[in-house]
Amino acid sequence: MEGSIALLGxxxxxxxxxxxxxxxxxxxxxxxxxxxGLVIGFFIALGKQSLEPSVKLAANMYTTIFRGLPELxxxxxxxxxxxxxxxxxxxxxxxxxxxxxxxxxAGMFAxxxxxxxxxxxxxxxxxxxxxxxxxxxxxxxxxxxxxxxxMVILPQLIRIALxxxxxxWMILLKDTALVSxxxxxxxxxxxxxxxxxxxxxxxxxGTACMIYLVLAILSSFVIDAIERxxxxxxxxx
Amino acid sequence: MTESFINARPATVMRPPAPPKKWTRGRVIGHLLVGxxxxxxxxxxxxxxxxxxxxxxxxYGPTYLEGLKTTIGLVGSSIVLGALISIPVxxxxxxxxxxAASIAYAYVYFFRGTPLIAQVFLFxxxxxxxxxxxxxxxxxxxxxxxxxxxxxxxxxxTAAYQAEILRGAIRSVPLGQWEGAASLGVSKFVTFWKVILxxxxxxxxxxxxxxxxxxxxxxxxxxxxxxxxxxxxxxLAYSRTFDFQAYLWAAIIYLILVxxxxxxxDWLERRIxxxxxx
Numbered sequence: 001m002e003g004s005i006a007l008l009g010x011x012x013x014x015x016x017x018x019x020x021x022x023x024x025x026x027x028x029x030x031x032x033x034x035x036x037g038l039v040i041g042f043f044i045a046l047g048k049q050s051l052e053p054s055v056k057l058a059a060n061m062y063t064t065i066f067r068g069l070p071e072l073x074x075x076x077x078x079x080x081x082x083x084x085x086x087x088x089x090x091x092x093x094x095x096x097x098x099x100x101x102x103x104x105x106a107g108m109f110a111x112x113x114x115x116x117x118x119x120x121x122x123x124x125x126x127x128x129x130x131x132x133x134x135x136x137x138x139x140x141x142x143x144x145x146x147x148x149x150x151m152v153i154l155p156q157l158i159r160i161a162l163x164x165x166x167x168x169w170m171i172l173l174k175d176t177a178l179v180s181x182x183x184x185x186x187x188x189x190x191x192x193x194x195x196x197x198x199x200x201x202x203x204x205x206g207t208a209c210m211i212y213l214v215l216a217i218l219s220s221f222v223i224d225a226i227e228r229x230x231x232x233x234x235x236x237x
Numbered sequence: 238m239t240e241s242f243i244n245a246r247p248a249t250v251m252r253p254p255a256p257p258k259k260w261t262r263g264r265v266i267g268h269l270l271v272g273x274x275x276x277x278x279x280x281x282x283x284x285x286x287x288x289x290x291x292x293x294x295x296x297y298g299p300t301y302l303e304g305l306k307t308t309i310g311l312v313g314s315s316i317v318l319g320a321l322i323s324i325p326v327x328x329x330x331x332x333x334x335x336x337a338a339s340i341a342y343a344y345v346y347f348f349r350g351t352p353l354i355a356q357v358f359l360f361x362x363x364x365x366x367x368x369x370x371x372x373x374x375x376x377x378x379x380x381x382x383x384x385x386x387x388x389x390x391x392x393x394x395t396a397a398y399q400a401e402i403l404r405g406a407i408r409s410v411p412l413g414q415w416e417g418a419a420s421l422g423v424s425k426f427v428t429f430w431k432v433i434l435x436x437x438x439x440x441x442x443x444x445x446x447x448x449x450x451x452x453x454x455x456x457x458x459x460x461x462x463x464x465x466x467x468x469x470x471x472x473l474a475y476s477r478t479f480d481f482q483a484y485l486w487a488a489i490i491y492l493i494l495v496x497x498x499x500x501x502x503d504w505l506e507r508r509i510x511x512x513x514x515x
C-alpha cells in the first residue's frame with residue numbers, strides 16, 4: 001500500500017509529475033476541441049434546417065460520414081493523411097526534409113470533427129424546439145436576419161441545447177484518451193509508460209480510470225452551475 | 238341566371254407558373270458545398286483507382302474480411318452478454334434497497350464515466366499483474382487472451398449503458414399500466430413481461446440501436462491490444478506497406494456496416510410502431 005502511494009507520489013521515483021502533465025494535456029486538448037466542435041456543429045445544424053435542398057444534402061453527408069466512422073479511425077486518417085499531404089506539399093515546394101505533424105493539432109482536428117457532427121444533431125433539435133413566432137417577432141420589430149439569430153434565437157438555443165452539449169462534453173473528455181494511440185502524452189499514455197516501467201499495470205491504469213472519473217465529476221459540477229445560471233435568465237414556460 | 242354564372246367555372250384551375258428559382262446566396266453556397274463533396278468523393282475514387290494494386294488487394298483483402306468477422310463477432314457477443322448483465326444492474330438501479338441501488342449506481346457511474354480504452358487496458362494489462370493469483374484459480378487461461386479481455390471489458394461497459402436504457406424505458410411506461418394490470422388481478426411478473434416490457438422496448442429500440450453502433454465504432458480500439466479485428470488488420474497492412482489506401486478501405490467498410498445497421502433499425506422501428514401511427 002505504502003509502495004503504491006510512493007509510486008503515485010511526487011517524490012523520488014514517484015510518477016506524480018508525469019501523470020499530472022498528462023492530466024494537463026488531456027484537459028487542454030478537450031478544452032481546445034470544444035470551441036471548434038461547437039462552431040462547426042452550429043453551422044452544420046443551420047445547414048440541416050435550411051430550406052435549400054443542396055445545403056441540407058451537404059450537411060447531412062457530413063454527419064453521416066463522421067458519425068459512421070470509428071473515432072480511432074478518424075484520428076488515424078487525419079494524422080497519417082495530413083502527414084502524407086504535408087509531405088507531398090513540401091516536395092512540391094521543393095522542401096526535401098521530413099515534416100512532422102503535431103499530434104495535438106491532429107487530435108484536436110479529428111475530435112473536433114466528430115464532436116461537431118454530434119453537436120449538429122443537438123443544435124438541430126434545439127432549433128426545432130424554438131417556435132416560429134420567435135423569428136417572426138424578431139422580424140416584426142425590425143431586426144435583420146443576423147440580429148434575430150444573435151439576439152433572439154441564440155440565447156434560447158443555448159439554454160435548450162445545454163443538456164445535450166453537456167453529454168457531448170463528457171463523451172469528448174473520454175474520447176481524448178484515444179490520442180494516446182498517436183503518441184500524445186495524455187493521461188493514458190503517461191500511466192501506460194509508468195505501468196510498463198514499474199510492472200504495476202493495475203495500479204496505474206486504475207489510477208487513470210479514477211482521474212477520468214474525477215474529471216467527469218468536476219465537469220458535472222461546472223455544468224450544473226452553468227445550467228443554473230442560464231435557467232435564471234430564462235422565461236418560465 | 239346567377240346559377241349558370243356559378244356553374245360556369247372552368248374545369249381546370251389555371252395556376253400561375255412557378256417563379257424561376259433565384260440564385261440566392263444560400264443556394265450558391267449549397268451548390269458549392271455539394272460540389273465540394275462530389276469533388277472529394279470523385280477524388281477518393283480516382284485515388285483508389287490509380288492506387289489499385291491487385292497484389293495488395295489479393296494479399297490483404299482476405300485479412301480485412303477476417304477482421305470484419307472478428308469485429309462483428311466481438312460486438313455481437315458483447316452486446317448479448319451485456320444485455321444479460323444489464324438486467325440485474327437495471328433492477329438494482331430501480332431497487333428501493335439503498336445498498337443494491339448504490340452498488341448499481343457506482344457500477345454504472347464507473348463504466349460510463351471512464352473511457353472504454355482505459356477500461357480495456359485495465360482488464361488486459363492490469364489483470365496481468367495478478368497472474369500468480371489468477372493462475373492459482375485457473376482463470377489465467379481466460380485472461381491471457383486479449384480477445385477474452387476485450388470481450389469482458391466491452392460486455393461490462395455496454396451493460397452499464399444498456400442498464401440505463403432499460404431503466405429509462407421501463408420508467409417511461411406510465412404507472413397506470415401497472416395499476417390497470419394489478420386491478421385485473423394479474424401478477425407482478427406477468428404484468429412486467431406482458432404489459433410493461435413490450436411498451437418499454439418500443440421506447441428503448443432507438444437507444445439500443447445507437448448503443449450497437451457505438452459499440453461497433455468503439456470496438457476499433459481492440460486493435461491497440463493486439464486483437465486482429467478490422468482495425469487491427471488495417472494497422473497491420475499500413476505498417477507493412479505504408480499505403481494510405483489501407484485506412485481508406487477500412488473507413489469505407491466501417492461506413493457501410495454502420496449504414497446497413499442504421500437502415501435495418503429504421504425499418505425495424507417503422508415495423509413495430511405501426512399500431513401507433515394514427
